[in-house]
Structure formats: C-alpha cells, structure tokens
Amino acid sequence: MSDAGMAVVKPEMKSYIWLQTADGSIQQVEEEVAMFCPMICREIIQTGMGSSKNYAISLPQRVNPSILGLILDYCRFHQVPGRSNKERKTFDEKFIRMDTKRLCELTSAADSLQLKPLVDLTSRALARIIEGKTPEEIRETFHLPDDLTEEEKLEPLRNITDDPRIRLLNRLYARKRKELKEREKLKDVEVEEEHADDRSVEDLLSFINGEDGDSKGCRTSKNKKKNRRRKDQSKDSSSNNSNENQKKESDTLPSACPNDEVSDILAASPSRTSNFQDFDYADIDDDDLDPCKDGGT
Amino acid sequence: MDMELDRISSLPGHVVDQILSVLPIRDAVRTSNLSRKWRYKWSHIPHLVFDTQCISITSEDQTIVKNKLVNIIDHVLLLHNGPIYKFKLSHRDLLGVSDIDRWILHLSRGSTKEFVLEIWKGQRYKLPSCLYSFENLIHLELFNCLLKPPLAFKGFRNLKSLDLQHVTLAQEVFENLISSCSLLERLTLMNFDGFTHLKINAPNLQFFDVGGIFDDVSFENTFLLTLVSIGLYVNGINDRNVSRGSSSKLLRFFVNLPHIRRLEIQSYFIKYLAIGKIPSRLPKSCVDLNYISIRINFNDLEENSVAFCLLRSCPNLQEIEMLGRPEEQAAVGPLADFWGDDHWKCLFGQLRLVKIAGISGIGSELDCIKFLLSNSPVLEQMTVKPASSEGGWELVKELLRFRRASIHAEVIYLEP
Numbered sequence: 001m002s003d004a005g006m007a008v009v010k011p012e013m014k015s016y017i018w019l020q021t022a023d024g025s026i027q028q029v030e031e032e033v034a035m036f037c038p039m040i041c042r043e044i045i046q047t048g049m050g051s052s053k054n055y056a057i058s059l060p061q062r063v064n065p066s067i068l069g070l071i072l073d074y075c076r077f078h079q080v081p082g083r084s085n086k087e088r089k090t091f092d093e094k095f096i097r098m099d100t101k102r103l104c105e106l107t108s109a110a111d112s113l114q115l116k117p118l119v120d121l122t123s124r125a126l127a128r129i130i131e132g133k134t135p136e137e138i139r140e141t142f143h144l145p146d147d148l149t150e151e152e153k154l155e156p157l158r159n160i161t162d163d164p165r166i167r168l169l170n171r172l173y174a175r176k177r178k179e180l181k182e183r184e185k186l187k188d189v190e191v192e193e194e195h196a197d198d199r200s201v202e203d204l205l206s207f208i209n210g211e212d213g214d215s216k217g218c219r220t221s222k223n224k225k226k227n228r229r230r231k232d233q234s235k236d237s238s239s240n241n242s243n244e245n246q247k248k249e250s251d252t253l254p255s256a257c258p259n260d261e262v263s264d265i266l267a268a269s270p271s272r273t274s275n276f277q278d279f280d281y282a283d284i285d286d287d288d289l290d291p292c293k294d295g296g297t
Numbered sequence: 298m299d300m301e302l303d304r305i306s307s308l309p310g311h312v313v314d315q316i317l318s319v320l321p322i323r324d325a326v327r328t329s330n331l332s333r334k335w336r337y338k339w340s341h342i343p344h345l346v347f348d349t350q351c352i353s354i355t356s357e358d359q360t361i362v363k364n365k366l367v368n369i370i371d372h373v374l375l376l377h378n379g380p381i382y383k384f385k386l387s388h389r390d391l392l393g394v395s396d397i398d399r400w401i402l403h404l405s406r407g408s409t410k411e412f413v414l415e416i417w418k419g420q421r422y423k424l425p426s427c428l429y430s431f432e433n434l435i436h437l438e439l440f441n442c443l444l445k446p447p448l449a450f451k452g453f454r455n456l457k458s459l460d461l462q463h464v465t466l467a468q469e470v471f472e473n474l475i476s477s478c479s480l481l482e483r484l485t486l487m488n489f490d491g492f493t494h495l496k497i498n499a500p501n502l503q504f505f506d507v508g509g510i511f512d513d514v515s516f517e518n519t520f521l522l523t524l525v526s527i528g529l530y531v532n533g534i535n536d537r538n539v540s541r542g543s544s545s546k547l548l549r550f551f552v553n554l555p556h557i558r559r560l561e562i563q564s565y566f567i568k569y570l571a572i573g574k575i576p577s578r579l580p581k582s583c584v585d586l587n588y589i590s591i592r593i594n595f596n597d598l599e600e601n602s603v604a605f606c607l608l609r610s611c612p613n614l615q616e617i618e619m620l621g622r623p624e625e626q627a628a629v630g631p632l633a634d635f636w637g638d639d640h641w642k643c644l645f646g647q648l649r650l651v652k653i654a655g656i657s658g659i660g661s662e663l664d665c666i667k668f669l670l671s672n673s674p675v676l677e678q679m680t681v682k683p684a685s686s687e688g689g690w691e692l693v694k695e696l697l698r699f700r701r702a703s704i705h706a707e708v709i710y711l712e713p
C-alpha cells in the first residue's frame with residue numbers, strides 16, 4: 001500500500017502508477033504491472049492520470065482493495081514475458097483456488113478492468129463449479145433464492161410476444177403436466193422420488209419419456225479421429241480407397257469396429273469442453289463407434 | 298441476506314454468457330430452473346454445441362435415441378433467444394437428414410459465424426443450399442458431407458478457416474470455393490473425392506494441410522502461405538503424368554511459395570515431387586524455411602534426389618525430420634553412394650535439431666546421416682530411431698564413427 005504520497009522517482013528508477021478504489025483508498029503499483037490491465041493502460045495514455053497520489057486513477061466500483069490485490073498479483077505474474085505456457089497454467093490453477101463468493105467478485109472486477117484472460121479463467125472456474133450439480137446444489141453454492149414456485153418450474157418459458165411456436169410448446173407442456181398430475185394421483189411415492197426441480201427442465205430436454213437422466217451419466221465419447229499431422233502410411237494403405245465404405249455402418253451393430261488403426265489425433269473439439277471430463281461412464285458404449293476408421297489416413 | 302451473498306446473478310450479461318457457453322448444453326439449460334433471475338439467462342448463450350459428450354441418451358433403441366436427440370435440439374433452438382455465434386453438431390447417433398436441413402435453415406436466418414457439422418454414420422450428407430447463404434461465416438468445418446452449392450453461390454466472403462474432411466465435391470466447385478473465399482487463411486483437406494487437382498488460389502492463405510489422393514497441386518497467389526503439410530495417400534504415380542514428360546513438379550510446387558516456413562512432406566508425396574526433371578537445386582532458395590519433415594524411401598534414387606535438392610535449397614533450416622518408409626526399404630537394392638559424394642557440400646548454418654526415424658541401417662540412410670552431421674556446425678541434437686530392433690547394434694556402431702561438424706552435437710539412439 002502507499003505511504004507518503006510524493007511522486008518521487010525511486011532510486012531504482014522504477015515508475016509507479018497510483019490507483020484509487022471506490023472506497024477512497026489509494027495504492028501504488030509498478031507501472032508495467034498496472035499497464036497489463038487494458039482499462040488502466042488506456043486511462044494512463046488518454047488522460048495522463050496515475051502519475052501521482054493526487055492524480056490517482058479511479059477504478060470502477062466493482063474493484064475493491066482486496067480484489068485489486070489479487071488482480072495485481074495476476075498481472076504481476078503474467079506480464080513477465082519469458083514465462084512458459086506450462087508455468088502460466090500452473091500459476092493460473094493455483095491462483096483460481098478461492099471460495100465461490102470471491103471468485104464471483106474477481107470475475108466482476110476483472111471484467112470491469114477489461115482483463116480478458118482473467119475473465120476467461122474465472123468464467124471457466126465458475127462453469128466447472130456449476131457443471132454436474134443439481135439445481136439445489138447450485139443454489140446453495142451461490143446463495144440463489146429458490147423463488148420459483150413449483151408450478152412455475154413446470155411452466156413453459158413464456159415469450160412476451162406470445163409467439164405461436166411458444167404457444168404450441170405451452171400446449172405440449174400442459175399435456176405433460178397433466179400426465180404428471182395423473183401419475184401423482186396413482187403413485188405418490190414415485191413422484192416424490194423425482195427431483196421436483198428437475199422435472200420441467202427434463203421435460204425440456206427429454207421430451208419423449210421425461211426420463212430423469214443424470215447429468216453425471218454423460219459419457220465422454222472417444223473423440224472422432226481425424227488425422228491432422230501424421231498422415232503417413234504406416235497404417236495400412238489398403239484401405240486408402242475404401243473411405244466411402246467405411247462410413248456405412250450398420251445401425252444394428254454398434255460394436256462393429258474392424259481393425260482400427262487410426263491414430264490418436266483429436267478431432268477439432270472445442271477445447272473448453274475438454275476441460276470438464278470428470279464424468280463417470282454410465283453407459284459403456286462399445287469402444288468403437290469411430291466412424292473415421294480409415295486406415296490409411 | 299441472500300441478495301448480498303448472491304454475487305453470480307449480477308454479473309454482466311456477457312460474462313454469464315461466457316460461463317454458460319462453456320457448460321455442456323444440458324447444464325446450461327438447466328440453469329433456467331435455478332431462480333427467477335436465471336430463467337432466461339441461458340437463452341442468450343452464443344455457442345451451441347450438440348455433441349456426444351454434451352448429450353447423453355441411454356437407450357438401446359436407435360430410433361428412440363435419435364428422436365430424443367432431435368427433440369432436444371429442436372427445443373433448444375426454439376427457446377434460444379439471441380444470435381448464435383457458433384453452432385456445432387457432432388453426435389454419433391444423429392441420422393436424420395431432414396432434421397439437419399431444418400436446423401441449418403433456421404441458422405441461415407441468423408448470423409452464425411462458426412459452423413461445425415460432423416456426420417458420424419452413413420453416406421455423405423448433402424448440405425442444403427441454405428448453408429451457402431451463411432453470410433457471416435468465418436469458420437466452417439465439415440465431416441462426411443457432400444457439397445453442391447447452387448450456381449449463384451459466390452463464396453463465403455468472410456471465411457477465414459475451412460476444414461473439410463471426408464467430403465465430396467466436384468472439381469469446379471472446389472476451385473470456385475477456394476478462389477471465391479478471398480479472406481481464407483487456413484485450409485484443411487483430408488480424404489476427399491470428386492476432385493483431383495488441387496488448385497489453390499488464395500491470396501491470404503497461411504496454413505494449408507492436406508491429405509488425400511490427388512493428381513496435381515498448384516498454387517497461385519499464395520505469397521502468404523507459410524505452413525504446408527501435404528500427404529499423398531497413394532503409392533505409385535499415375536502413368537499418364539510420367540509419359541507426358543511433364544515439367545518438374547518440384548519446381549512448380551515451390552515457384553509460388555516464396556515465404557514458406559514449415560513444410561511437411563508426408564506419405565507418398567515425395568514421389569509426386571519426383572515427377573519430371575529433378576533439379577539439383579531450386580532456382581530460388583527457400584530462405585524462410587526453418588522446418589522440414591520428409592517421409593522418404595531411402596532406397597529410391599528419385600526420392601533421394603528430391604530430398605537432396607530441397608535440403609540444398611534451404612540454407613536456414615533449423616530442424617529437419619526424415620522418416621523412412623520401412624516397408625519399402627527392402628524392395629530395391631540399396632542406393633550406392635548418393636549422399637556420400639564429397640561434392641555435395643552444403644552448409645546448414647542454423648540447423649539445430651535433426652530427427653531420423655524408421656530406418657533400418659542400410660547404406661544410403663547412413664550416408665544421409667553422415668552428410669547431415671558433417672554439414673551442420675551448430676547442431677545440438679540428432680535423434681535416430683530405427684524401424685525395428687534388428688541391426689540396432691550395427692547402426693549404433695556406425696553412428697559412433699561419424700564425424701560431426703558441431704562439437705555440441707548429441708547423437709541419441711532411440712529404441713524402436
């Protein structure tokens with residue numbers, strides 16, 4: 001934190017930038033660290049502020065002193081050019097370990113300072129927290145009010161303009177609700193077993209038989225193999241010309257997978273989904289269904 | 298108080314979009330049940346990804362699975378509210394052709410910028426004509442599709458990245474597609490049919506990655522192309538070309554690649570380059586080329602000539618990789634003294650790393666290694682990996698003898 005605020009050039013010829021948070025407190029920070037934040041950088045360049053305590057740059061309201069400290073730690077590490085990607089990643093993983101409340105504050109603050117890499121990092125962390133949890137668990141983690149009535153949870157998502165498509169959807173939902181009510185009458189126990197909260201969303205997502213699929217049952221399928229780099233014929237070249245045929249798999253033979261010599265190169269799946277593969281393999285599909293079975297490619 | 302503690306609901310919209318976009322679609326949509334504020338948050342997410350990881354449907358019956366999937370996608374698309382920046386569909390149980398047509402039509406009314414479609418099973422899926430009206434498309438990725446654009450198609454004006462694998466399209470369609478997408482920077486083509494002449498006219502192309510069967514490749518206007526990786530998956534040159542006494546493919550290949558930086562010659566592509574007269578050196582050196590990888594049969598004279606010509610013409614190489622084709626080595630007798638000739642002096646002033654693999658320790662391979670070692674004064678490391686462990690010891694004995702121009706060079710023998 002800052003002390004006697006005089007704009008004296010320190011002996012080691014470092015220059016500092018002065019920042020003021022919404023609560024009035026002022027900090028000074030090494031210039032190169034502060035410049036890592038686009039918003040601060042712009043302020044310095046455009047308005048010339050920040051060079052002394054009296055002209056400290058006012059930070060957005062969402063940035064409080066302790067969060068600012070965190071952000072500056074992040075900037076201080078990453079602004080050093082020589083670091084390897086691995087080092088950066090390791091730092092990020094450690095950095096992101098904090099309670100949910102702080103994580104949200106950090107996201108908000110980073111966004112207001114336009115520090116996109118940090119926003120990306122915190123968003124992914126928040127997504128990881130949300131993923132796979134039931135609505136109750138999420139509400140508890142983030143202190144969300146459970147302010148939807150049971151009926152509303154089943155209600156279709158109404159569009160203000162009352163789109164005819166939505167009306168159709170409403171009719172379909174009404175039918176579903178009726179079914180559920182009837183089921184209730186017949187067997188109370190069964191209905192209780194279902195998570196009330198999940199019902200409407202499950203309706204949404206599995207219209208036909210309203211089955212309550214567990215999100216943890218998501219199976220990480222093997223990525224489809226598309227050769228990128230090693231296009232060499234160390235795999236059998238005999239199947240070079242039979243690409244077409246290999247595509248036509250019989251539907252009734254999901255396990256049909258003749259000599260698969262495909263190399264293990266990823267299909268271009270978005271890297272973000274690949275971060276969250278902590279699923280159990282609930283349905284063990286055969287290890288096959290790799291349509292891309294071209295040997296020679 | 299709950300209001301105090303609930304930090305996440307008040308995050309700015311674009312941040313919430315970002316968080317929800319990263320979630321599998323199921324989790325994202327489920328957030329609509331969290332609280333009043335969260336009811337419609339998911340409906341603005343800009344990325345929609347429907348793949349086998351995101352949607353799990355447990356059922357034995359293929360029809361049920363397919364129907365469920367179709368319903369899910371229908372629902373999400375209908376309830377979604379806002380622009381869809383990226384759409385990816387890649388589910389292995391998806392078979393409904395008319396459903397996909399419908400979804401593409403829906404997307405074509407918006408401003409989708411990235412579109413990825415992977416058809417896992419069945420025949421090539423013929424893309425509906427409305428796909429070609431995606432004005433804002435920046436990235437297009439297709440797997441197992443058939444492209445037949447309408448005659449009026451003038452290309453994707455904003456397309457920067459194109460990835461086509463297991464596709465069918467006619468020759469003119471291909472040429473028009475490439476030349477009309479003038480902003481194209483990255484092109485990947487794997488396993489294609491319907492066209493055999495790779496005519497690449499792309500002024501902004503930087504990255505070109507191709508693997509398949511073709512007769513000819515020619516570049517035009519490709520002065521920005523810096524990374525090329527080519528694999529020709531068929532052994533045996535088309536006799537037509539040879540008998541026509543065609544001009545040197547090698548020369549033609551490089552004439553429009555002045556700034557190439559990385560080159561990978563894979564599968565049998567080197568045989569293609571051996572067609573026509575093989576010069577001893579390219580007229581203009583590839584001064585920017587710093588990495589080369591060549592799959593080569595060390596027993597074949599023509600292939601060796603091509604490799605040699607290339608190496609002589611790239612003075613600034615920093616890394617070389619040469620991979621033998623083990624199944625071919627025994628076919629022809631070993632090549633006598635090609636690389637060993639003392640006339641071929643060459644200086645690799647920047648060469649630091651060499652990788653040799655798939656060799657069996659015969660004459661011309663060793664000559665090549667010797668040649669590289671004695672012409673690379675700043676070499677730091679060479680790794681040698683034989684194709685099999687037979688003759689490994691002999692190989693090592695030979696390697697031990699070779700003179701090295703660089704005192705820092707390590708020659709490392711790797712187990713096969």
